[in-house]
Amino acid sequence: MSDLPDAPTSRRALAQSISTVERGGPAADRLVEGALDALRAVSDAPLVVGVTGAPGTGKSSLVARLADVARARGRRVAILAVDPSSDESGGALLGDRIRIDERPDDDGRFVRSLATRGSGRALAQAAAGVSLLLEAAGYSLVFVETVGAGQADLGIARLADVVLVVEGPEGGDEVQAMKAGLLEVADLLVVNKGDRPGADAAVQRFRSGLAIGGAAIPVLLASAHAPSGIDAVLDALEQIGATRTAAGRTRRVAAHLVAGAEGVLAQRLAAAERDGSLDRLAAQIERGNAPLADAASRLVDGRL
Ligand SMILES: Nc1nc2c(ncn2[C@@H]2O[C@H](COP(=O)(O)OP(=O)(O)O)[C@@H](O)[C@H]2O)c(=O)[nH]1
Numbered sequence: 001m002s003d004l005p006d007a008p009t010s011r012r013a014l015a016q017s018i019s020t021v022e023r024g025g026p027a028a029d030r031l032v033e034g035a036l037d038a039l040r041a042v043s044d045a046p047l048v049v050g051v052t053g054a055p056g057t058g059k060s061s062l063v064a065r066l067a068d069v070a071r072a073r074g075r076r077v078a079i080l081a082v083d084p085s086s087d088e089s090g091g092a093l094l095g096d097r098i099r100i101d102e103r104p105d106d107d108g109r110f111v112r113s114l115a116t117r118g119s120g121r122a123l124a125q126a127a128a129g130v131s132l133l134l135e136a137a138g139y140s141l142v143f144v145e146t147v148g149a150g151q152a153d154l155g156i157a158r159l160a161d162v163v164l165v166v167e168g169p170e171g172g173d174e175v176q177a178m179k180a181g182l183l184e185v186a187d188l189l190v191v192n193k194g195d196r197p198g199a200d201a202a203v204q205r206f207r208s209g210l211a212i213g214g215a216a217i218p219v220l221l222a223s224a225h226a227p228s229g230i231d232a233v234l235d236a237l238e239q240i241g242a243t244r245t246a247a248g249r250t251r252r253v254a255a256h257l258v259a260g261a262e263g264v265l266a267q268r269l270a271a272a273e274r275d276g277s278l279d280r281l282a283a284q285i286e287r288g289n290a291p292l293a294d295a296a297s298r299l300v301d302g303r304l
């Protein structure tokens with residue numbers, strides 16, 4: 001990680017830039033472009049780890065321990081927590097938990113929860129731009145934690161180099177994970193709470209379940225509380241990441257681009273609705289004066 005920028009952007013400046021990227025729009029694009037400019041000279045790609053799994057399995061706790069070990073290994077670590085529930089809670093719940101883990105005295109550790117409240121932007125896509133900023137700010141290991149609740153997580157898989165799925169030792173979790181499609185995007189599965197009864201058995205169940213499914217996903221046991229197994233998890237993440245970080249930056253740019261495109265589309269539709277052109281087009285179609293086949297493309301292109 002030698003040639004990542006080592007003059008760290010001040011946290012305050014970074015936090016402000018992240019807020020701008022969260023909001024999206026031209027200012028966000030300029031910041032992401034600036035990050036890409038800075039990164040062009042950097043050949044060492046950081047490792048972006050997506051962390052997902054059902055709420056309560058210990059993702060945040062495990063990431064905090066992984067960050068400790070990575071810091072001890074000399075990596076600068078950023079933790080980005082994506083929480084869709086921040087819509088209702090105003091981010092307070094997650095924010096409280098995240099704040100506990102902040103180390104104001106450690107400049108090599110940056111923690112941030114990502115709220116896309118009110119902006120209507122997809123969480124995973126805001127996270128793409130933000131992870132590029134973190135990359136440019138010299139963080140060589142970026143964790144993006146999501147609540148294991150569906151689509152947002154699959155989106156995270158697109159921008160991460162490695163996807164870690166965290167499970168608890170409780171029976172039945174594996175079925176849920178399979179159902180949620182999480183295991184389809186997983187590169188590594190960790191059964192956390194190894195200090196609790198049943199954890200070894202859960203590891204075995206996952207291993208045999210995955211073998212039946214034909215997936216070659218490693219399953220590791222860890223405990224964020226003990227802590228134990230943390231070094232091995234980080235080793236596995238680095239190992240898997242080493243094989244695939246090359247295209248990671250491009251994928252993150254692609255995800256940011258998709259976010260932009262969705263924004264443009266949403267604006268066009270809203271404008272067409274506001275100025276009545278949507279209704280006029282609909283009325284033309286209704287009367288047989290315009291083909292329906294072409295109408296959706298016209299709407300998207302703004303050819304109204
Ligand atoms: N016994 C035990 N409890 C844990 C462990 N890791 C996390 N927890 C607890 O599980 C709960 C959920 O943890 P959290 O990290 O917030 O899970 P998340 O929702 O997946 O991010 C908290 O009460 C943690 O203290 C562990 O290794 N062992």
Ligand SMILES: [Mg+2]
Nearest residue numbers: 059060061145
């Ligand atoms: Mg959490």
